[in-house]
Amino acid sequence: MTQRAQTILAGDIRTASRLMRDLDDRMPGAIDDLKALYPHTGKGYIIGITGNPGAGKSTLVDALISAYRGQGLRVGVVAVDPTSPFSGGAILGDRIRMQRHALDEGVFVRSLATRGHLGGLSRSTFDVVCVLDAMGYDRILIETVGVGQDEIEVMRTAHTSVVVTVPGLGDDIQALKAGLLEIADVLVVNKSDREGADRAVRDLMHMLELRHHGGGVASHTVEIVKTVASLALREGSGVPELVTAIDRHRAESWEGEAGRERMRARAAAHLADLVKGLLSDRVEAAMAARGGLGEIAAQVADRREDPYSAAESIAASI
Amino acid sequence: MTQRAQTILAGDIRTASRLMRDLDDRMPGAIDDLKALYPHTGKGYIIGITGNPGAGKSTLVDALISAYRGQGLRVGVVAVDPTSPFSGGAILGDRIRMQRHALDEGVFVRSLATRGHLGGLSRSTFDVVCVLDAMGYDRILIETVGVGQDEIEVMRTAHTSVVVTVPGLGDDIQALKAGLLEIADVLVVNKSDREGADRAVRDLMHMLELRHHGGGVASHTVEIVKTVASLALREGSGVPELVTAIDRHRAESWEGEAGRERMRARAAAHLADLVKGLLSDRVEAAMAARGGLGEIAAQVADRREDPYSAAESIAASI
Numbered sequence: 001m002t003q004r005a006q007t008i009l010a011g012d013i014r015t016a017s018r019l020m021r022d023l024d025d026r027m028p029g030a031i032d033d034l035k036a037l038y039p040h041t042g043k044g045y046i047i048g049i050t051g052n053p054g055a056g057k058s059t060l061v062d063a064l065i066s067a068y069r070g071q072g073l074r075v076g077v078v079a080v081d082p083t084s085p086f087s088g089g090a091i092l093g094d095r096i097r098m099q100r101h102a103l104d105e106g107v108f109v110r111s112l113a114t115r116g117h118l119g120g121l122s123r124s125t126f127d128v129v130c131v132l133d134a135m136g137y138d139r140i141l142i143e144t145v146g147v148g149q150d151e152i153e154v155m156r157t158a159h160t161s162v163v164v165t166v167p168g169l170g171d172d173i174q175a176l177k178a179g180l181l182e183i184a185d186v187l188v189v190n191k192s193d194r195e196g197a198d199r200a201v202r203d204l205m206h207m208l209e210l211r212h213h214g215g216g217v218a219s220h221t222v223e224i225v226k227t228v229a230s231l232a233l234r235e236g237s238g239v240p241e242l243v244t245a246i247d248r249h250r251a252e253s254w255e256g257e258a259g260r261e262r263m264r265a266r267a268a269a270h271l272a273d274l275v276k277g278l279l280s281d282r283v284e285a286a287m288a289a290r291g292g293l294g295e296i297a298a299q300v301a302d303r304r305e306d307p308y309s310a311a312e313s314i315a316a317s318i
Numbered sequence: 319m320t321q322r323a324q325t326i327l328a329g330d331i332r333t334a335s336r337l338m339r340d341l342d343d344r345m346p347g348a349i350d351d352l353k354a355l356y357p358h359t360g361k362g363y364i365i366g367i368t369g370n371p372g373a374g375k376s377t378l379v380d381a382l383i384s385a386y387r388g389q390g391l392r393v394g395v396v397a398v399d400p401t402s403p404f405s406g407g408a409i410l411g412d413r414i415r416m417q418r419h420a421l422d423e424g425v426f427v428r429s430l431a432t433r434g435h436l437g438g439l440s441r442s443t444f445d446v447v448c449v450l451d452a453m454g455y456d457r458i459l460i461e462t463v464g465v466g467q468d469e470i471e472v473m474r475t476a477h478t479s480v481v482v483t484v485p486g487l488g489d490d491i492q493a494l495k496a497g498l499l500e501i502a503d504v505l506v507v508n509k510s511d512r513e514g515a516d517r518a519v520r521d522l523m524h525m526l527e528l529r530h531h532g533g534g535v536a537s538h539t540v541e542i543v544k545t546v547a548s549l550a551l552r553e554g555s556g557v558p559e560l561v562t563a564i565d566r567h568r569a570e571s572w573e574g575e576a577g578r579e580r581m582r583a584r585a586a587a588h589l590a591d592l593v594k595g596l597l598s599d600r601v602e603a604a605m606a607a608r609g610g611l612g613e614i615a616a617q618v619a620d621r622r623e624d625p626y627s628a629a630e631s632i633a634a635s636i
Contacts, residue, residue: 031626038624260619267625268615274629279597282633297586301578306356307585308349311592315600318636 005036008135013108016131020110023127034127037134044076044133047246048158050144050151050180055164056190060229061143063236065107067243068139074106076132078125080154081113081145108137122153123277126270129157147180155183156269160249162242164188165204167196181207184222185253186245192226192238201226223248282318289317323354326453331426334449338428341445352445355452362394362451365564366476368462368469368498373482374508378547379461380419381554385561386457387424394450395427396443398472399463426450440471441595444588447475465498473501474587478567480560482506483522485514499525502540503571504563510544510556519544541566600636607635 007015022030047064049057061077068075101107110132112124125142132140142158144151155161163184187208189200201224208222223245227238253262287293296314299305325333340348365382367375379395386393419425428450430442443460450458460476462469473479481502505526507518519542526540541563545556571577605611614632617623 035624035626038626039621042621263619264612264615267619268611271611271615271618271625271629271632274625275601275632278629278633279601279636283593283597293586293589294582297582297589300589301581301585303357303360306353307589307592308353308356311589311596314589314593315596318597 002033002036004033008037009040016135020128020131024124034130037131041130041133044137044140045250046129046140046158048142048155048161049164050147050155051164052169053146055166056229057143057164060164060190060227061141063229063239064141065101067239069106073138074136076137076140077109078128078142079109079111080121080125080142080151108132121150125154126157152179152183159254160185160246162186162188164190165200166191167194167200185249187222187224188242189226190229193228197226283314286314286318320351320354322351326355327358334453338446338449342442352448355449359448359451362455362458363568364447364458364476366460366473366479367482368465368473369482370487371464373484374547375461375482378482378508378545379459381547381557382459383419383425385557391456392424392454394455394458396446396460397429398439398443398460398469399431426455439468443472444475470497470501477572478503478564480504480506482508483518484509485512485518503567505540505542506560507544508547511546515544604632604636
């Protein structure tokens with residue numbers, strides 16, 4: 001047990017924030033604290049929230065925080081924005097929930113951006129979630145700003161992925177098909193007081209059916225929940241139903257022997273990512289010793305060396 | 319120079335076929351033949367043909383073969399079908415071009431399927447293309463059966479990627495957006511004697527504009543060619559225009575200093591893939607020594623070990 005890990009386990013928010021920053025900066029030593037925290041993880045339930053920009057994800061997250069706080073649960077939030085060059089919470093400071101929950105010690109919000117390093121966002125997200133989990137946050141919400149490939153990757157960290165859309169997106173509902181629908185455990189039609197909400201629900205049901213028939217492995221039923229998350233409505237209509245749908249998915253997917261099996265598969269994927277990250281660093285060093293990838297590639301492109309021998313020599317020297 | 323490489327360079331088709339099969343089976347020794355062939359590559363021009371099922375890709379490939387044969391060029395074809403469990407040419411034996419070009423020594427057709435090994439289809443495709451290139455085939459056509467992620471990956475092997483669609487696909491034109499449009503160097507509206515051909519062209523132009531404005535790096539103009547490739551029409555209408563569009567893309571993208579730069583970037587990507595493949599094998603062995611990924615993951619999932627230490631120990635032991 002490291003000193004810093006102990007302080008964090010005792011509930012010191014500022015120390016936790018500093019560790020998260022150090023982890024993001026890949027500071028030596030930070031990983032030792034994370035290793036020490038890991039045995040204390042596994043109790044937090046991780047919920048990912050993603051979906052089209054403008055779908056009202058932030059307001060929905062805000063409503064979920066209120067709902068969970070109402071149940072007496074502590075809530076951690078990781079807001080992921082790969083387009084922002086800043087990490088650390090400042091960029092989302094203007095968000096309503098920051099003001100609303102700022103004085104609530106049961107809520108911890110952390111922003112994450114890509115800092116350009118390899119392995120990137122998913123790794124950083126997992127690290128932050130790990131710290132929050134060890135600190136005893138009962139629900140950990142991961143919110144993404146957009147729906148890029150990086151952000152879909154990030155959703156793999158979640159136990160339940162909630163995909164949010166709104167009525168009247170037209171073509172963009174089609175865009176949901178590519179990638180987003182595949183990862184959805186619960187679908188939300190937010191702003192469902194708008195015209196076209198029922199049609200959006202029907203479209204989504206149709207797509208789910210297609211997915212089902214297309215041989216997609218539907219390990220569970222995907223529920224579709226209509227919500228109107230707005231600050232005026234306080235908790236928002238449909239939010240209790242969303243909470244219930246998430247609980248139902250949890251019970252269906254993460255409990256019993258099948259749940260344990262899934263936990264192991266998840267750990268395996270995470271482990272493989274970590275190994276890949278460690279090896280990437282070593283491959284880069286091995287290539288640098290030979291003048292860098294660009295130089296080796298030039299030799300291959302000019303037929304001065306064959307790519308198979310070059311790859312073998314790089315792999316042999318790491 | 320290996321004996322087998324020498325025989326292949328002398329034009330022995332049966333030996334080449336055997337090498338391709340051995341490469342696909344990852345037979346020891348086969349890679350040495352490939353290394354020996356590599357310095358003889360770099361003259362063949364590689365054209366990928368992909369697009370919606372039912373778009374008439376095979377007939378179009380057939381027409382392209384005829385067009386290139388008419389120019390006195392030798393043509394190699396790699397038909398990629400990741401859904402088939404069989405490799406080796408048999409599965410596509412019923413295709414028209416096999417009958418039509420079967421006795422033409424200037425045409426070599428090879429089928430490829432995933433055999434389930436890591437690195438998969440792209441690697442196997444590159445290997446086969448390499449052999450065909452060394453043998454002096456002037457044009458090497460890579461045809462994919464579907465438009466899955468694997469097949470889009472395979473297109474990275476090509477110098478020019480031709481994406482084929484047909485009028486009246488409706489929603490499926492939308493599906494083109496996801497992935498396929500990004501890789502298109504030339505777009506073909508095949509069966510353009512059908513109703514809706516002009517509309518399909520307009521839709522594609524619109525999407526290209528969106529892509530352009532969306533910050534997509536358009537290093538060159540994407541031409542849209544209307545074709546009617548049918549066996550009755552022999553070479554098919556629009557096929558000479560397609561050949562010209564491919565030549566134009568070649569001149570624009572692969573000649574001069576920018577072209578050399580692109581060759582190097584391509585070699586770098588290929589090299590990185592090869593290194594990754596070699597390391598995957600070693601990682602798997604390192605994990606097997608610890609009881610396999612499943613066993614390690616179970617320990618991590620049960621919090622008996624933290625994933626960071628586990629990953630470090632695996633990475634350290636490869």
